[in-house]
Amino acid sequence: MHTDCTSTNCSAHDCMMRQAPPHLASPSTGKRIRTLVSGLVLSMFPLLLSAQSTVELRPAMTIGHSRDDLILAAYGVASLRGQRIVVTDKLEHKVKLFDRTGRLVGMTGSRGKAKGSFHGPGPVAAKDSLFAVGDFESNRVQVFTDALRFVSELHMDAPVFDLAFDPAGHLWIGTLPNSRGETLFQCDTHGTMLKGVSLAYSADNGFDCVFTMAIGRGGEVTIAYMTHNTVEVWDTSGRFLREYHVPGIRARAVQTRIAYSGAPAGVEVPEDNVFLRVAVDPEGNTYLLADQYTEHPARDVYVIDRHGRMTSRLLLPERSHAVFLGGGHTLYSIEGSRMFVSVYNLGR
Numbered sequence: 403m404h405t406d407c408t409s410t411n412c413s414a415h416d417c418m419m420r421q422a423p424p425h426l427a428s429p430s431t432g433k434r435i436r437t438l439v440s441g442l443v444l445s446m447f448p449l450l451l452s453a454q455s456t457v458e459l460r461p462a463m464t465i466g467h468s469r470d471d472l473i474l475a476a477y478g479v480a481s482l483r484g485q486r487i488v489v490t491d492k493l494e495h496k497v498k499l500f501d502r503t504g505r506l507v508g509m510t511g512s513r514g515k516a517k518g519s520f521h522g523p524g525p526v527a528a529k530d531s532l533f534a535v536g537d538f539e540s541n542r543v544q545v546f547t548d549a550l551r552f553v554s555e556l557h558m559d560a561p562v563f564d565l566a567f568d569p570a571g572h573l574w575i576g577t578l579p580n581s582r583g584e585t586l587f588q589c590d591t592h593g594t595m596l597k598g599v600s601l602a603y604s605a606d607n608g609f610d611c612v613f614t615m616a617i618g619r620g621g622e623v624t625i626a627y628m629t630h631n632t633v634e635v636w637d638t639s640g641r642f643l644r645e646y647h648v649p650g651i652r653a654r655a656v657q658t659r660i661a662y663s664g665a666p667a668g669v670e671v672p673e674d675n676v677f678l679r680v681a682v683d684p685e686g687n688t689y690l691l692a693d694q695y696t697e698h699p700a701r702d703v704y705v706i707d708r709h710g711r712m713t714s715r716l717l718l719p720e721r722s723h724a725v726f727l728g729g730g731h732t733l734y735s736i737e738g739s740r741m742f743v744s745v746y747n748l749g750r
Contacts, residue, residue, distance in 0.1 A: 456715045459733070459746045465489070465504040466742040473498065475740045478526035480533055481728025482548045488533050489743060490523040497523060497535055499550065504745070510550040515540055518552045529567035532591055536562035536575070543575060545591050556593035566617045568638045572596065574623060576615050578608060585611060586625070588638070599640045601625060603632055609672050610654075616727075618682035626680035626690055629672040630654040633680070633688070633706075646710035651676060652695035681727040683748075687713070689733070691725045703733075720744070 465487070466473040475493035482488055485502035496511040497520075511520045521539035528534075531548045538561055545553040560578040567573055568588075575587045584598035605611060613627045622643065625634040631651050635643045647653070655672035662669075675693035678700065682688055688706040696702040703716035703725060716733075718725075723736040731748040 456717055458717045458719070459748075460719065461735075461744040462747045463504050463745040464742050465500055465745070466738070471500065471504060471506045473741050473743065476723075476736045476743055477524045477740070478535075478724075479726045479728075479734040479736065479743055480526045480528035481726075481732070481734075482528045482533060483530055485729060485732075486548065487728070487734070487743070488526055488528060488548075490520075490526045490535055492522050492524060492740075495520045495523060497526070497533075497546070497550070499548075508550050510546070515542075517544070517555060518546075520544075525563065525565045527565035527567050527573065529571055532567075532571075534565050534567070534573050534591075536565055538562060541577075543573070545573070545593075554591060554593040556589060556595070558587070563612060564615050566615050566623070568617045568623070569619055569621050570638070572638070574615065574617060576613055576625075579611055585613075586615070586623070586636075588640075597640055599636065601636075602634055602642050602645065603627065603630075607670060609670075614677065614680045616680050616682040616688070618686050619684050620686055622682075622686065624680055624682055624688055626677045626688075628675045628677055631676050633690070633710075644710070646706070648690060648692075648704055648706065649712065650696075651692060651704075655695070678722070679724040679726070681725055681733075683727055683731060689716070689725065689727065691722060716748075718744075718746075 465471055474491055476489050477492045478490040480488050487500040489498045491498055495513040496509045498506060499508040501507050520537050523535050524538045525536040526533055532545060534543055534545045536543050541558045541561055542555055543562060544555045547553060558577050559580045562575055562577050564576040572588050572590055577585055579585045583600040585601055586599040588596045610629050613625050615625050617623050621638045623636040631647045631653050632645060634645045637643055655674050655676050657670040658673055659668040659670050676695055677690050678693045679691040686708040690704045692702045693700055698717060700721040701718040704712055705714045707713050718735055720737045723740055726734045728734060733746040733748055735744045737744050
C-alpha cells in the first residue's frame, strides 16, 4: 500500500512501515508460519462454498500489453463517463486515460509537489466528469476533470490509502487515524472538509486500522479492513449501520513480533493481508478480493449481498493486486506485477 511497492501486493504492513523509524522499516521476521494456519482455515472451504457457485472469469481485454499503452506500475483504476478508464501509474508519476477499447488517449503528471504533479500517485476515484487522485508521499488529494485539467487539492493529516465518491458527488477519503481518532473524511470537490468519522473498529495496533472502501449508488459506505476479517457499513451521514465477517476466511492475519528501541517488548505486525480490495456494484452487492487466507490467494473474489450473505465466488485467472468495478458491470483487475489491467465483463 505504499508507493515504492510495484512488484508485489501492497499490504497494511507496508503502509505502516513507511511511517516507521529506519531501524524498524526493514525487520527480519524469520520463517513464516502461514502454511499451517492457512491450511486449517482452507479445510473448511468445501462445506462453506457448497451452497454458492464459483464462476471462473476470462478477460475481455487487457490494457498494458503493447508499447502504445505501456503501464509501469498501476495502483488505482476508475471508470469515467463514456466508459473511459483512468489509471494511476505510480512509477511514472502519471495519470493515464484510456478509451473503452483500451487505447491510451491522454496522460498528465510528472514527479513533484506542484499542482498537477505527483509523487507516487495512488488511489483514484471518479464521478461523472471528475476524478480524484491520492498522492501518498505528500498526504495530498488532487481533483481533475476528464479533460485532465486540475481543479483543486487538499492536504490530509496522514497518508491517504483510499478514495470514493458518494452519489451526491462528495469525496470520501480514508487515512490513518488523526489525533481525534478519525480515519474517514468527507469533503467537496473544491477541497472543503465536511466531516470526519471515527470507525467502529479501533485498535492500538495501527496496522489493523488500514482499510479499503467503496460507495454504492444507495449511498452506503462499505469498509473492508485489510488485516482482519471485518466489513463495516455506514451511511453518508456518518451513521454506523452494520458489520459482518466473511465465513471461511481467517479472522486476522498471521502476526510476527519484532522489537526495536522504542518498544523493547516488541510490536506485532501482519505478515499478509486478509483482504486486498472491496468494490460495490449498482445492486449493492459487495465484492471482496481475498489475499492469502483463501483457497486461491489473490484470485478469489467473494460476492456478498446487501444482507451480508455470500452468494458466489469469482475466480480470477491470474493473481490480482486490486479489483475495481466500473459501469456496465465491468470488473477491472490490476495484474502482472502491476503492469497490466485486465477487464472482465460480469454480465449480470
